[in-house]
Amino acid sequence: HINPLDNTLDGNDIGEGRFDHGDAFLPRHIGPSEVDQKTMLAQLDPPNKSLDGFVREVLPAGILNTKSLSIHGQSNAHQSWSETKMLEVFESLSKGNRVVQSFIGCGYVGTKVPEVIKRNVLLNPGWYTSYTPYQPEISQGRLESLLNFQTMVSELTSLSISNASVLDEPTAAAEAMTLSLNAVPASRQKNPNKTFLVSNLCHPQTIAVLQSRADGFGIKIVTADLLASECQAVKHTGQDLIGVLAQYPDTEGGIQHFQGLADTVHDLGATFCVATDLLALTLLKPPGEFGADIAFGNAQRFGVPLGYGGPHAAFFACSDKYKRKIPGRLVGVSKDRLGNRALRLALQTREQHIRREKATSNICTAQALLANMSAFYAIYHGPKGLFAMAERIRKRTDILRRALLNLGFVVNGKTEIDDAVLFDTLTVDVGHGEAARVAEWALSTQVMNFRLLDDHRLGITLDETVSIQVLARIIEVFQQFSKIQEVFTETRLFNMQESVTPISESLRRGSSFLTQPVFNTHHSETELMRYIHHLQSKDLSLVHSMIPLGSCTMKLNSATEMAPLTWPRFSDIHPFAPIQQAQGYMLLIDELEKDLADITGFHAVSLQPNSGAQGEFAGLRVIRKYHEQNPGKKRDICLIPVSAHGTNPASAAMAGMRVVTIKCEQKTGNLDMDDLKAKCEKYSEELGAIMVTYPSTFGVFEPQIKEACKMVHDYGGQVYMDGANLNAQIGLCSPGDIGADVCHLNLHKTFCIPHGGGGPGVGPIGVQKHLEPFLPGHPLAKVGGEKGISPVSGAPWGSASILPISYAYIKMMGGHGLTHATKITLLNANYILARLKPHYPILYTNAAGRCAHEFILDVRKFKETAGIEAIDVAKRLQDYGFHAPTMSWPVANTLMIEPTESENLGEMNRFCDALIEIRKEIAAIEKGEQPREGNVMKMAPHSLRDLLEGNQWDRSYSRERAAYPLPWLKEKKFWPSVTRLDDSESPRDSF
Amino acid sequence: HINPLDNTLDGNDIGEGRFDHGDAFLPRHIGPSEVDQKTMLAQLDPPNKSLDGFVREVLPAGILNTKSLSIHGQSNAHQSWSETKMLEVFESLSKGNRVVQSFIGCGYVGTKVPEVIKRNVLLNPGWYTSYTPYQPEISQGRLESLLNFQTMVSELTSLSISNASVLDEPTAAAEAMTLSLNAVPASRQKNPNKTFLVSNLCHPQTIAVLQSRADGFGIKIVTADLLASECQAVKHTGQDLIGVLAQYPDTEGGIQHFQGLADTVHDLGATFCVATDLLALTLLKPPGEFGADIAFGNAQRFGVPLGYGGPHAAFFACSDKYKRKIPGRLVGVSKDRLGNRALRLALQTREQHIRREKATSNICTAQALLANMSAFYAIYHGPKGLFAMAERIRKRTDILRRALLNLGFVVNGKTEIDDAVLFDTLTVDVGHGEAARVAEWALSTQVMNFRLLDDHRLGITLDETVSIQVLARIIEVFQQFSKIQEVFTETRLFNMQESVTPISESLRRGSSFLTQPVFNTHHSETELMRYIHHLQSKDLSLVHSMIPLGSCTMKLNSATEMAPLTWPRFSDIHPFAPIQQAQGYMLLIDELEKDLADITGFHAVSLQPNSGAQGEFAGLRVIRKYHEQNPGKKRDICLIPVSAHGTNPASAAMAGMRVVTIKCEQKTGNLDMDDLKAKCEKYSEELGAIMVTYPSTFGVFEPQIKEACKMVHDYGGQVYMDGANLNAQIGLCSPGDIGADVCHLNLHKTFCIPHGGGGPGVGPIGVQKHLEPFLPGHPLAKVGGEKGISPVSGAPWGSASILPISYAYIKMMGGHGLTHATKITLLNANYILARLKPHYPILYTNAAGRCAHEFILDVRKFKETAGIEAIDVAKRLQDYGFHAPTMSWPVANTLMIEPTESENLGEMNRFCDALIEIRKEIAAIEKGEQPREGNVMKMAPHSLRDLLEGNQWDRSYSRERAAYPLPWLKEKKFWPSVTRLDDSESPRDSF
Numbered sequence A, B: 001h002i003n004p005l006d007n008t009l010d011g012n013d014i015g016e017g018r019f020d021h022g023d024a025f026l027p028r029h030i031g032p033s034e035v036d037q038k039t040m041l042a043q044l045d046p047p048n049k050s051l052d053g054f055v056r057e058v059l060p061a062g063i064l065n066t067k068s069l070s071i072h073g074q075s076n077a078h079q080s081w082s083e084t085k086m087l088e089v090f091e092s093l094s095k096g097n098r099v100v101q102s103f104i105g106c107g108y109v110g111t112k113v114p115e116v117i118k119r120n121v122l123l124n125p126g127w128y129t130s131y132t133p134y135q136p137e138i139s140q141g142r143l144e145s146l147l148n149f150q151t152m153v154s155e156l157t158s159l160s161i162s163n164a165s166v167l168d169e170p171t172a173a174a175e176a177m178t179l180s181l182n183a184v185p186a187s188r189q190k191n192p193n194k195t196f197l198v199s200n201l202c203h204p205q206t207i208a209v210l211q212s213r214a215d216g217f218g219i220k221i222v223t224a225d226l227l228a229s230e231c232q233a234v235k236h237t238g239q240d241l242i243g244v245l246a247q248y249p250d251t252e253g254g255i256q257h258f259q260g261l262a263d264t265v266h267d268l269g270a271t272f273c274v275a276t277d278l279l280a281l282t283l284l285k286p287p288g289e290f291g292a293d294i295a296f297g298n299a300q301r302f303g304v305p306l307g308y309g310g311p312h313a314a315f316f317a318c319s320d321k322y323k324r325k326i327p328g329r330l331v332g333v334s335k336d337r338l339g340n341r342a343l344r345l346a347l348q349t350r351e352q353h354i355r356r357e358k359a360t361s362n363i364c365t366a367q368a369l370l371a372n373m374s375a376f377y378a379i380y381h382g383p384k385g386l387f388a389m390a391e392r393i394r395k396r397t398d399i400l401r402r403a404l405l406n407l408g409f410v411v412n413g414k415t416e417i418d419d420a421v422l423f424d425t426l427t428v429d430v431g432h433g434e435a436a437r438v439a440e441w442a443l444s445t446q447v448m449n450f451r452l453l454d455d456h457r458l459g460i461t462l463d464e465t466v467s468i469q470v471l472a473r474i475i476e477v478f479q480q481f482s483k484i485q486e487v488f489t490e491t492r493l494f495n496m497q498e499s500v501t502p503i504s505e506s507l508r509r510g511s512s513f514l515t516q517p518v519f520n521t522h523h524s525e526t527e528l529m530r531y532i533h534h535l536q537s538k539d540l541s542l543v544h545s546m547i548p549l550g551s552c553t554m555k556l557n558s559a560t561e562m563a564p565l566t567w568p569r570f571s572d573i574h575p576f577a578p579i580q581q582a583q584g585y586m587l588l589i590d591e592l593e594k595d596l597a598d599i600t601g602f603h604a605v606s607l608q609p610n611s612g613a614q615g616e617f618a619g620l621r622v623i624r625k626y627h628e629q630n631p632g633k634k635r636d637i638c639l640i641p642v643s644a645h646g647t648n649p650a651s652a653a654m655a656g657m658r659v660v661t662i663k664c665e666q667k668t669g670n671l672d673m674d675d676l677k678a679k680c681e682k683y684s685e686e687l688g689a690i691m692v693t694y695p696s697t698f699g700v701f702e703p704q705i706k707e708a709c710k711m712v713h714d715y716g717g718q719v720y721m722d723g724a725n726l727n728a729q730i731g732l733c734s735p736g737d738i739g740a741d742v743c744h745l746n747l748h749k750t751f752c753i754p755h756g757g758g759g760p761g762v763g764p765i766g767v768q769k770h771l772e773p774f775l776p777g778h779p780l781a782k783v784g785g786e787k788g789i790s791p792v793s794g795a796p797w798g799s800a801s802i803l804p805i806s807y808a809y810i811k812m813m814g815g816h817g818l819t820h821a822t823k824i825t826l827l828n829a830n831y832i833l834a835r836l837k838p839h840y841p842i843l844y845t846n847a848a849g850r851c852a853h854e855f856i857l858d859v860r861k862f863k864e865t866a867g868i869e870a871i872d873v874a875k876r877l878q879d880y881g882f883h884a885p886t887m888s889w890p891v892a893n894t895l896m897i898e899p900t901e902s903e904n905l906g907e908m909n910r911f912c913d914a915l916i917e918i919r920k921e922i923a924a925i926e927k928g929e930q931p932r933e934g935n936v937m938k939m940a941p942h943s944l945r946d947l948l949e950g951n952q953w954d955r956s957y958s959r960e961r962a963a964y965p966l967p968w969l970k971e972k973k974f975w976p977s978v979t980r981l982d983d984s985e986s987p988r989d990s991f
């Protein structure tokens, strides 16, 4: 057992940390220089002389920590690792991981990431630092790319609607189940025996995750051989059936005819769901053509590295009739003010933001960056290239099958060569008790991982990286264990390809796919590179300007943090590879869990959830499981303040809790303590939990938070803290100290994982000691608590390959650095607040006049004075080169501003100047100098075509005013590529 | 002796090459699809049915090869390596290189490349695929960055003029020498004893390269101890002196007062040149303040990897009086039509393009990309950061000095601790015959390289990567060889820093530096990233559209080819490291030399020259050396056609040859064979060489080329071929077969090294067997022929770290693929020609109506008909999103178009549509529908400010016409960031 960190972590104290090493990370991460920090303190309202003095005005005295934060493996709070040291540690950690070619399958296979995509998308901050495309005018590039993803999925599955990705294949299965539930009549939804029937040939992690999701909805998961005895299991379920899930090809490689099954399911009024594989669908009859209502799967094999489990994009498609029920984000085609084609997120209204506890999905952050990579992969290969790749894999699988049969093995239950159709996977029976020995032999002689199905069967899944040579090496392994002497030279194997029989008519795909020009015109590297850059040029990201999104913490995603992402020893590890092959990951994960526990004041952390919303769900499930251990009433009431993010009630509902709303003070956003008291009293026996965000969604440190926690505890409830705003806490206070029992963190907010234009994310949960036993487990890995809940993600450690980012951030900042960053985050927000206060009402500040890390700009009064609403301010900000702050949340028609510590004074001043100038533009309307309609704000944003097409110009403002309202815009301006989208016009979801 | 390639190169034939492996590179590199190729053949004028039939119309029958090209290590012409295989081979090759921390110095030291610069500049095609900024309106980003570089150099050296980089430090020394020659009165220039005096403490490779350059100019190089006996050597040289070169700090680390020397040199009317180090100049009195007229050096330590010798940017600065004589490119501040600040390359006219054989420098391609990296490095660290880094290094060097003295060693000639000033380098005497033993011990116990100065002295140069720990390890080595028992713990070493004495007043820098805002405002990663992207957004590169520059071959620079560039095993090798540590490089270099020899039909290749122009110089020097071996007259006449590139006569002159011009036919550009015959006859005894470009600079395969070669050979001359147009030859014909004796290739044109916005480049030369003995050598490595000329570059293998790019290109294309690329390059050019012929006169096509890989569009008549010149077409093309073709070369007021094989049909059609639309715009002027002045072409290009500022619009065309003359521009358009610059300063836009 090696420890690659031995001499880096435990070296003596005379490390670079103590010497001035010249590449300390802190000053690179923090925006304002020390001089600027002084300037800003002096310009606060009221000013303050010292940063610490100022901090004491922001945090309530009872909350502020007294002891300093120190990071695991660093001898004191003032230690931190330089960027160079960090890269050395990564190098050292990487050596603990071993790259072994894995044929384990289960939805994760080898892929060749085209270098042009790796370089221009995955390694390009222009792509990975952008936000979810909620502002379509400055997001047309990634919207187009996500639309390509949707089109690709829709075409390959032959289902008319696809969303823009979900978190992973198992959660996609869960979404399919919930959608199925949603689709049956209300009576059946209420049926206590309602059942979701799952093929026993689904991937094991899919079944496990389904289990965790089914509980909350009171759905029974029954696994069965679906086709046995003419779909007996289905018929038997009868009116209890809400839906059926089959896998195609199945986890053991079998490919079945499902039309009969589909008909049977439909006859019972239930939904037929199919887990599938995009590449296989280039050869096989697609689910939409044999009666599937929903199809989903992992798009990882389309050019996204294994990454020890993620992140990857899962896809989700359904037939038209489920259009309004499909979970997640969906890009649709619409028009801008000029009538030009423009894309936007569609059907926002149907989901958790609005439906809250009535929502059946809580997904927000998805896998946009990875979906984009997969879409570009399909574009690069085109339909012909994908088909050829699939055929190559199918042929090699068939050759392997025949070779193994020749060697006397039982393959997929058969002993004779027939013309069974396989795609990429087969199982081989090596005799009782022999499977492990063969697998070990494969590992030691050929550096290969097979899947251990049971004590006598191995699974082998091939992929595009498998050459004829590799095939020969696989066969070599089995020759060792065969009594039959047969030689399979590479040439023989090569020639065997010709005798592979075609797929039978009934299973073969007959329909064409990916015929759209975009999939047929970018096959040279030059063309793809240009297309990627063209799309990128339409998108505003952190490479352009600050993205001051309240509650989203768009801070620096540094290149050093990101560096190991594409190192093979991190990217090429299968999530179910033997743990000995991932010791580097294990060390990193262990350290990161400890660091996060220290930072949050918790006892233990689970890194499994791959988004904040998943963290919420996981945390609430942990709470529920905890309560179940105790006698007494079912504690299933979840108190949630009205100001909570929509995911909170949605997650609570999904976890099977009943949501009870707590009032907040109108002005402060603080919990109404009387109401809290009353509700605690009312539900004293059933109180399960409260969900609170801290600092509150209004961006203030509520002074009564500890009191509230105590009260809930006194009534037997647990405290769930939404950690979206953790960036305001680190080093100054902690959820654990405040009294939370569970908290999710968003590593993609607070800990520097980039937003990727809408994902990936990581939403770990930290818990107090009493909850540790319930942390989520996994069927294929030792992870989580002894009595752990079922997994919430397909991979044991979720999106493992991006964890190094947060790890590096923590280690390079050190305890002192992290704390300092928090102080600057508070300073930055309060600086902007001070500059804007003379011009705009601020919704709420504390008694000292301070906000936390964000604050709400109140623009409601302008509706009356000038007909101007928050959206007009947001859109006009685009003309000034900025992304809008968070809009109309938590308070309608306001803007919530969060600059983060990474923005510097110059950038913040430009942002303030822009908002102040906008205030003047509003004033001009108020004064009647500009009309209430057709003014520069109502017409915002202005695209170039808007200003340059046609010769007529009969607006009340000049082109120059539209384009260059402030002088520095002439030097540096980001142009929206379309004009405002008509928000009322419901976009078409067809493409 | 290992051979990491053993099982990749010599595997049996059943490699991926024979199987369909799905990631063949050929279709990624080639633009047009197979279907499009057919379409294009059919649209040629006249059409042709087959690609090979078409090729036979392009190449003269006597030239076209019959046998197919096969690449070394590939069993037949149809083999090629997939991208995956290529990455595997790189991995395997890299293992032949060993990363050893090197303290060898000599101008090459360790550096920490900031990840943000690596990712956003070095790995970003937006930066590396752009061309030299000859079109300023679409190049303001890199022009600003190069101006930053110049400012940085000028500030640090305290000399008012700096250029935008030269090739390396030794060639910078050579340029300094030539400038010195240029600066003395004509009488002294003609003095046969004219002498350039060089300090014996200059780097050895600098002295060696000076030697190679001095020969051609008839300059004597004398090395001496410059300060000895009150500058006796200088005084002694007297009126023979043209200049003096000192090094500061010198190669052994000494830092001397040079004011007295400078005065003595000036008294003799000569120039004082100083080789120096930018980082040292943050602490030391800069050369401009002690009388230096010229200062130069290597900027590598400013964030550019060692890369086994290059590429790096050398800097070159001089005092104002040499402004018009400074070699290389220079960015200057100018104004655009609107009067806004705009940057441009200045003082073009003074150089080889115009002066031809009167030029004293031939530099074209320089080191733009690396200069940009170094400029960003200075911006990121700022003056304070650089100062702190320099002080840290100085202190550690001083601690090392004191520790070594304590241990009883002689350091820099001294045995006692005094307050001698050192910066980063010291020498230590370890006793006679002991040096090698100590070095070996350092390598085997501490994995460190010291410099072996002689049998008893070692040199040690520290850099920013040297931590206190590393320092302790260096000392540990010497403790082994010392009788004195003294312990230097890390803590002791750390504390010793405090007692380092300040630099004495007389040597200390007193003046401030880098006070400009740009060096003081981008110190956070976010800010630097944004600045980099902001500059990038102003520059047109291959990520936007084709760059159809005749004679420049702007083809795909693929991501796979570029991949190993930043792998430590390639990037972190010191050029003078023991050769055993670079076996991966050796294998790659050996293979690449063989491949290039095969491709060009030559016997041997030298990779040392780091630009095309350097190749010319090297090749001509080889020819001269060859002739010198033979009895008879000095064969120093060089025949050069009038249509030759300006570097040809410049290089000939630099090589000490007399240039005689050969006429060309006006229309065809072909050699005037009668004139050639006459000149051969006239100079029959003195004929040294002819320099020809093939295909000719007119873009045609001259049929008489073999005849011409034979004629020159018959008269005793050698044939030098300029390989700028080699892209038209590969696999179809070869310089060697045609009759050339030497040819330089431009790996940055034909073999996929990106142009980097004006460098790096690699200009290897291939030679016939009789010339091999004369290939350039190197004082510190076994390289070149037995009787090799002195080196032409500082590093034995020039810019070694970018050689993998060309290597990969060749291996991934294979013989067949390379040949196919040539065919497509011809097809693409002829397709564009066919589309444009109905609209524009074409200067010349062959009897079959074909051009080679490029052709000349003749716009001369429009001067009369519409007042329109080539520059107007070039500038208007920017409005259509294209870079202009090569302008006014080889024929004034024409445009030379070269698309390369990487452009696809769609892109070429857009380009043709643009030129056809421009023709209509000219026609409108011809017809009088538009005025001859102030029309859309004369006003082109249009920046956004031009269209949007002010409300008045009184032009004869609309804003829409200016911006969107073709409909697709509304979807995708690149905007010039300024309007047209006043071009009167530079009549010819060339390369």
Ligand SMILES: Cc1ncc(COP(=O)(O)O)c(C=O)c1O
Pocket: A363, A364, A365, A551, A552, A611, A612, A613, A614, A645, A647, A693, A722, A724, A725, A746, A761, A763
């Ligand atoms: C307060 C709060 N909770 C939860 C979430 C959901 O997090 P995620 O998008 O990672 O699922 C968000 C997202 O912005 C949020 O702001």
Ligand SMILES: Cc1ncc(COP(=O)(O)O)c(C=O)c1O
Pocket: B363, B364, B365, B551, B552, B611, B612, B613, B614, B645, B647, B693, B722, B724, B725, B746, B761, B763, B991
């Ligand atoms: C014909 C010809 N010769 C020589 C050169 C000089 O090459 P380099 O810029 O690499 O020095 C060029 C550059 O374009 C050229 O076109």
Ligand SMILES: O=C([O-])O
Pocket: A132, A364, A365
């Ligand atoms: O992403 C959010 O739903 O805030």
